[in-house]
Amino acid sequence: MGRPPCCDKEGIKKGPWTPEEDIILVSYIQEHGPGNWRSVPINTGLMRCSKSCRLRWTNYLRPGIKRGNFTAHEEGIIVHLQSLLGNRWAAIASYLPQRTDNDIKNYWNTHLKKKLAAAANSTSAASNRHPIFADATFPSAAGSHTVSSNSDVNQMAAIARRSPFADCPSSSYASSMDNISKLLDGFMKTNSPSPPPPPLQHYDGGYYDDVKPAVDVVGNPLLSSFDCMSGADLDCCFDVHQQQPASSFMEYGGYGGGYGDESKQQLMNQAAAPLSSIEKWLFDEAAAEQVADLMDLSDGCCSVPMMF
DNA sequence: AAACAAACCAACCGCCTCATA
DNA sequence: TTATGAGGCGGTTGGTTTGTT
Structure with missing residues (x-):
């Protein structure tokens, strides 16, 4: 029949996450990448349900998240x-x-x-x-x-x-990576004599593999992903002043596991296309x-x- | 300084969609 | 084709923080 059951409801911990739990989760995702949340509590021993792990990651631990006041x-x-x-x-x-x-x-x-x-x-x-x-x-x-x-x-x-951001990581992984590295650094210093792990570089696997060319209602490619990736002003994913990609795909480094050559070419071709009328209006x-x-x-x- | 109110936000809940067996 | 569960989403809650009296 269907998939195997998600996770036991018994013994599931609720409430705020502790730093220790965060470290366990981040360490696991650093090694395996996000996704397959069902296996996360099983493999890490976290007494959390898979949903809780996913939520904690996407809303708090995920690198690239900007916190604080909205501009x-x-x-x-x-x-x-x-x-x-x-x-x-x-x-x-x-x-x-x-x-x-x-x-x-x-x-x-x-x-x-x-x-x-x-x-x-x-x-x-x-x-x-x-x-x-x-x-x-x-x-x-x-x-x-x-x-x-x-x-x-x-x-x-x-x-x-259809916006690729649902599947696309933020381009500012590195900056937030620092914070998580610090977290891990502190953890390693107090718990192990071994040196801290290297900063996260990229995730291999499905997380980026599903990125598809996004188009608007009339078939014009959306450029959101490119300005998102530009690493420039990331208040917004568009370079709204120039209304064009802020950088080429090749300038976008750091994610080793995501796009195949074909996808890269596809995306680069999109970058040369104009903004859709709706997005211009947006x-x-x-x-x-x-x-x-x-x-x-x-x-x-x-x-x-x-x-x- | 204490008590209360308001604001904030992390996390939970339940529903929906889609993938899988 | 169908039953089932994972993942995703929006609404809501409740604990904590901040501001006011």
């Missing part, structure tokens, strides 16, 4: 995408590879929702139209297009789902300025100018 730039993107996609946090997170869906969700619920509610009140006092993108437009092959129908929203969602300055204006209306906290 105005990130806020704008989140608001922008949320207005299009709704509460599809994973899809939104795919455009902000340094942030987890959980982080974005929390930030939305604790900050942005209130901010936008305040903005909506102040805006609707002056005008009856919906304050957020009710009349936003994006360019299309057939000209300007209003984002209003369900099919538009579904198209946006489809784009986000990062359109005028639309983003609407967000910035509304943010300023609400409490004026966005002192940093919107950069896209």
